[in-house]
Amino acid sequence: MFKIVLLISIVLTFSRACDENNGEEQLAIARQQSDEYFASAFGYTPDSWNHLYYPNSRLPSGYFNQYEGRTPSGSSMDGIDPYNTHSVNGEVKSDQQGVGRLALGGLGASLINTGIFNHRFTPANTWRPFSNFANRIPISYNPNFDNPLDTFDACTSPNGDAGICVPGSVCSLFGGRPSSSCVLGKVCCVNTISTCGGTVTLNNTYWQSPTTAVSASSTCAITLRLDTKYVEQLKKPICQIRLDFVSFTTAQPTAGTCVDTFQVSGTTTVAPVICGDNAGQHMYLDVPSSALTSTDVQLMFNFGAATTTRSWNIKIAMLPCGASYLAPTDCLQYFTAATGKVKSFNWQDVASTTTRQLNNQKYNICFRTELVSGSRATQMCVSICTVTNGGDAFYITTPAAVVTGATTFLTVVTTTPVATSQSNVGTTVSSTGNPAFVVATCLYDFLQIASGQDATTGVEADRFCGNQLNPATGANLLNPGLTTSTQVCTSIRPFRMTFKTDGTEAAISIATPPTVPAVAGADAANTGFCLDYQEK
Known part of the structure; x- marks a missing residue:
């Protein structure tokens, strides 16, 4: 019995050894054939056996599939040109051979399962060790993590310019300027275009x-x-x-x-x-x-x-x-710090007698809720910037001017000077003239802060204009607001403001509701706004 068992053991061992040798030989043949395939079809041989090709990470939500956007990492491409479609100095270049050959970023699932291994063996040879390799190892990409092993990830040069990490030859291919080193011998490539009509x-x-x-x-x-x-x-x-x-x-x-x-x-x-x-x-x-x-x-x-x-x-x-x-949807500007400065376009701290505020502005300014003393901020406060060069930190629309007894609105705006140092809130104010007019205040040009409250008094408004930032109203129609600015806070989250201007700075003398619901005086030397914000 012992002899029989020993004989069977020897036979099994020999058979297994033959199978293993045959498997190693076929594996070697498969590697050689796949390399030949890439060299013939694509002009280079990728490092397809590198384990870095298959990072095992959690799939982020919202992606089309788990292979979306993969690229090879750590592969050497010096001296070769695998980029069949790319942009060089602002112009799109294309190799006609193998167009789209990197459309899956290297060995994608279909390339592994159907493009190489399944069809690189003869029909008689059914041994396909890698036919389901891509399905067994999940492949995904986390967009919130810049992997230094990957190509085209962001980097920063010593002088502060942003770039991408690529091999030096690739930087030259795209017409970039190497500025510093990245990992694995790559360079931080800064790409600059100074032409019109490029891509x-x-x-x-x-x-x-x-x-x-x-x-x-x-x-x-x-x-x-x-x-x-x-x-x-x-x-x-x-x-x-x-x-x-x-x-x-x-x-x-x-x-x-x-x-x-x-x-x-x-x-x-x-x-x-x-x-x-x-x-x-x-x-x-x-x-x-x-x-x-x-x-x-x-x-x-x-x-x-x-x-x-x-x-x-x-x-x-x-x-x-x-x-x-x-940035959140519909946010043209997005601020991600607990404190900072926000300005309307073209605002500058310079003395000016002409209008710097731009017409036809309509956009949202959003602020990420930050941690303050270890807790999420519960309110955001804004106050006008400090100016040192003669600029005006807040000037959106000349405050409304209404005089009792006037016969036409044009008489009001041409004969009555308006104190331009006052704030204004709300949308309209009614005159008591003959005839009476509904006069726009912060209806056509305004900065909107939902539930904006005076940080000291608690007085609330949601539309601000005039020459001061203040939610309080004035004593009478000739004095629609106050002559001082205050800190305005809101607890409505997510924190955001809306800036809107119409298409003219001229007076609106005829109201045609609903498109032009009220008359308005002419604006003069509007500057826009500059605000310091702080989350608390």
């Missing part, structure tokens, strides 16, 4: 004004192309764009209407037309997920006949779907 596909791209002076009566525009067929975007489908105006100088408006215009098209967010001085401002722009549809967003300057200096430097950040740092 941007890279995150953290700077669009600068051309080196030659921009002439009057001309147009300068670029296109932001959001599409997961580009290798630089396929790991992170894009749902939002943030524009940071590092510098921005164009002609000043005429009576609030822009002579030079900057406008955005192609986004679901309706951004207002702006001009003037806007350094330090920003915009968040919602776009449809680039995993579902490709989108072209256009940024355009139109320059009028005025002779003035035009220059700009706009940082373009592409924010991935599902990221925790996306």
Whole structure:
């Protein structure tokens, strides 16, 4: 019996050894054939056996599928050009061979299961050890975590410029400037475009004004192309764009209407037309997920006949779907600190006798609820900024002026000077003249703060205009508000404000309800607002 058992054991061991040797040989053949496949079809061999290719992380909510936007990490591509579709110096380049060859970011599920391993073996050989490999190992991407092992993740250069981590050859391919080092021998690549008519596909791209002076009566525009067929975007489908105006100088408006215009098209967010001085401002722009549809967003300057200096430097950040740092829907501006400063477009601390406030503004300014002393803030307070150069920190619409006994509204606005140092609240006020008029106060131009209360007295209002920020009302029609500003607080969360202006600074002498519900006096030298905010 012992001999029989020993013999069976020897036979089984020998058989298993043969099977293992055969398996190793077939594995080696499979690796060689897959490498040959990539070398022939794509022009390079990926590091497809690197365990970093298959990160095991939790799938974020809202993604189309678990393989959406994957890209290879840690693979060496120096000296080769795997980027069949990309943007170089603002122009889209395309290799005709193997168009879309990286559409799944390397070895996607269908490529693993059907594109290589299942069909790289003869029909007679049914041994396919990797046929379900992608299904056994979950593959996902967390948009809130920049993995330093991945390509195209954000980085910051020593001088503060934003860039992306890529191999040096890839930085050169996209026309970028290496500024510092990232992990695994990569560089922090800063991409800058200084032309009109280019195309941007890279995150953290700077669009600068051309080196030659921009002439009057001309147009300068670029296109932001959001599409997961580009290798630089396929790991992170894009749902939002943030524009940071590092510098921005164009002609000043005429009576609030822009002579030079900057406008955005192609986004679901309706951004207002702006001009003037806007350094330090920003915009968040919602776009449809680039995993579902490709989108072209256009940024355009139109320059009028005025002779003035035009220059700009706009940082373009592409924010991935599902990221925790996306702005809430319908928020053109979003502030994520417990304290800070918020300004209307074109507000500056400069003495001016002309209107700096822009017409046709309508947007929401939102504030993330921050932790204050370890707890979520329960209120947000705003107060006017301190000015040192002759600017006006709050001036939205000349306070209403109504004189009893006047026969026409035009007589009121032309013969009665208005004290421009008063606040104003509400929407309309009724005169007692002959005839009587319903006169607009904060109806056409206003800053709205829901349940805004005086931090000291508790007096409440929700619409603010005039030359002071104060919810209190004045003593009579000639004095509609107070001559001092106060701190205004709201406990309505999420914290937000709405800024709205109409299309004119001229007097509205004829009311045509419902579109023009009340007459209004002419505005003069409106500046907009600058507010310090604090969450408590």
